[in-house]
Amino acid sequence: AVEALLAGGARIHWQHPGRRDGAFFPPTLLLAEEPHGEALHRVEPFGPVATFFPYRDREEALRLLRMGGGMLAATLATPDPEEARFYLLGLSGEVGRLHVLNQRDAHSSTGHGSPLPRLLHGGPGRAGGGEELGGLLSVKRHLARLALQADPHTLQALTGEYARGAERPTQVHPFRKHYEELEVGETLLTHRRTVTEADIALFAHLSWDHFYAHTDELAAKESLFGKRVAHGYFVLSAAAGLFVDPAPGPVLANYGLEGLRFTEPVGIGDTLQARLTVKAKRPRDERTGVVEWAVEVLNQEGKTVASYTILTLVARKAQGNRP
Template sequence: MTSTTVGLDFVPSFVQDAWWTPETATTGAEVRDASTGEALAQVSTEGLDLAAVVNYGRTVGQSELGKLTFHQRALKLKELAQILNGHREALYEISHRSGATKIDNMIDVDGGIGVLFTFGSKGRRELPNSQVVIDGPAEVLSKDGSFIGEHIYTRIPGVAVQINAFNFPVWGMLEKFAPAFIAGVPTIVKPATPTGYVAAAAVKLIIESNILPAGSLQLISGSARDLLDHLDYRDAVAFTGSAATANKLKSHPNVAQGGIRFTAEADSLNAAILGPDAAPGTPEFDAFIKSLVTEMTAKAGQKCTSIRRTIVPKDRVQDVVAAVQARIDERVVVGDPRAEGVTMGALASLEQLADVRTAVQDMLDAGGELAYGSLDAPKVTRQDGSVGVADGGAFMSPVLLTWADAEAEAVHSREAFGPVSSVIGYEDVDDAIRLAAMGSGSLVATVATNDPEAARRLVTGIAAHHGRVLVLNREDARTSTGHGSPVPHLVHGGPGRAGGGEELGGIRSVLHHMQRTAIQGSPNMLTAITGVWHTGADRNFGDVHPFRKSLAELKIGDAIRSDLRQVTLEDITEFANSTGDTFYAHTNQAAAEANPFFPGIVAHGYLLLAWGAGLFVEPAPGPVLANYGLDNGRFVTPVAAGDSIRVTLTAKKITPRETDEYGEVAWDAVLTNQNDEIVATYDVLTLVEK
């Protein structure tokens, strides 16, 4: 729709660290209030130099983000979350114009802020305070250990272009931005036109906070035009929207042949399966109905994770329909989100309303039957509290369809992206699995059952067709985040029709913005590249005990090698008696000799670890504040009475904390015997003052 309103403001873009709008003579696409039809703004990118936008991200954005470590970027996300958290109400007010209710805003606005908090925390807990991530253990590639290899992740050298859907203008932006930012990759956000003004309001708050480095976030409000023409193998595109648009973008030469990393999250005919045991009156049946109605009406059903196919035992179809009708009649009030008591708002635009009505009519023509709702304009609660048909509003009644033929092609292929779901009946568990798979790949499914065997069969049967499966029963019904709520800790995405990609997934999603590279070289070279000491690299056996060094003084490779300490039978017996660990290998000579792993009575592994600590410890107060654990412990060679052990301790990994006066140090500990055979290996974890 072109603008006919003189003087209607443009939704601004933010590019090259400045706000930009088209020339005043430009006519753009019009954006309207979803509930009233009032013209709000217009949108256009005519005259915007998209090549310069990409270049700015690749140069300034890459340079500025490259000055920060993973932890420093993660802390900025936490700061950003705190800023946005203080402006939630302002974002709510703007978002109401898109048809979003208070609950919808909690999903979108609060959900997006929650993503920032989560990545701000996980980035510091799970990533090193550096710019390189090691993936897996080193592989020894030569007999003498002088040539080794391993995998590392480093950030891609381009930009992350994020093309978002209209339904979640805040969460959809932040769930893509957060992992890209931690990875160190500049973001170019392109929100959907109908609700892009909400995304722009959030970006304005972000920019005004002055938290982000220059070039790390740019916003394109309007058509992406020739944006993909300026991208190449250095860049990544994350798309959320229709499968048709995703396929069009995938066919772009720079994606098909040019190597752009392309991830799509597309149409998804998600399923909810009611288990054979979940009869009316059970907690599982009640939780199932509650979830179904929530997914039909939250965001007016405009969620890529909404339940489109409700798969239930054939003899319970009418029970489900009746329960859904009762819950909607009791709890759902359609109207302007700014009116008191409204629980379901309008669709995002009149165009979207027309699309959904067309899709429902297609499904009716293909054999679906209207079990609840109508395609007529519903009576709604207006902003002033009056009830009637709202002129200009994109309102629609919740619609529930039933199908005589559970295998009808339309129910498994046609998506009405609104408050619409279909109920189909299955014969048995295998039939339910088959029907779920007919969606050709989905983002999420729910299985509602309290029968462990039914849950096992259903989940293992459908998992390969879905990116996420929620198992809903009486134990988690109250605590579950719900069918339609992706969480930043877990993968969001799905196979086949759902796009075949992944978003979120904790640190996995950070790694989506990085290149995994196999590096080969000597232990010294890999130590220099990764900042982590590798077995075989140089050690520094200095005059000062490493535990006497602060974090500022300690260097990777600083080490200590202890004297030998002999283990006696009396030591072993005393340890067995004092701890209660009287396992026969430590107390019974004949039984121990009969064991193929032991030469006779041997020392406890934990005795050796305790003695190892005694061999390397520096007891006087100093920079080492605490020992907080061991990692990667392995016992290799048994130690018999009369053998001796020594420990070699090497500073392996140093992780300063950005917000504390101490950091973590991982020490490579190796116990060897009098013949220099390895007895045990493990990492000692300590907290050390800066």
């Protein structure tokens, strides 16, 4: 392979002296000063060999990368989400997995080794496919599936959906913002509320839910929880009271809730706090957009007691005031 590259116009830029008493190929760096020659892209040397391809701008770099005829995996070293998006869109049909490397994820980088079993390790074209083409997997394969690996901030910027770990605290309550002003990842951490016995009793009377775990001290001690606990729907209501801004504003309606999980019991004396994050957004019509909010309800120990997604309709700015 190295001989073919040398014949195609590359030259040896550096080579380790190596060992002469074994079947070892010395680490070698080649330089292709005329990088567009087809022969340089026809052969891919494995082992301790790499080739430098100089380029003038990112458009030329993308053209050179696409001349390779398919890649298993590629690493892009950049802290700039816009640059990462450019290469992601340009290479999605050429590479099995794109690894975006920067200062946020370098300490935990797996390189080209797959960090998760479900991440694709195999590529199109010369890379050999790497997956069996059965059933719906075949459809996905011919749609040129791509596994994207990056830090949470870059993942969020590239996909337009909230990635845990990429929260951005906001000083303005997000319910005071129009659809165009909201940014994915924008997060509000609310004030706190301590649950009292009166809260549980009043909610039981209001809802007619007198389940023993909420209302019977003796029976609750023998329950799974070992004590009286608050209703799950009280926790939801209390969380809404923590994160909802009551004044009229751009948020018009709450029309759904998805993925609700109660993960820790809430007892008398526990203190609740809510974290509200813009998870995703999409325009609906000329007047409104749909905003998905990730909600985490935390206790005084920082443990998540409930998590879910709420769906809201949010007013859009007048046509002339949109970005």
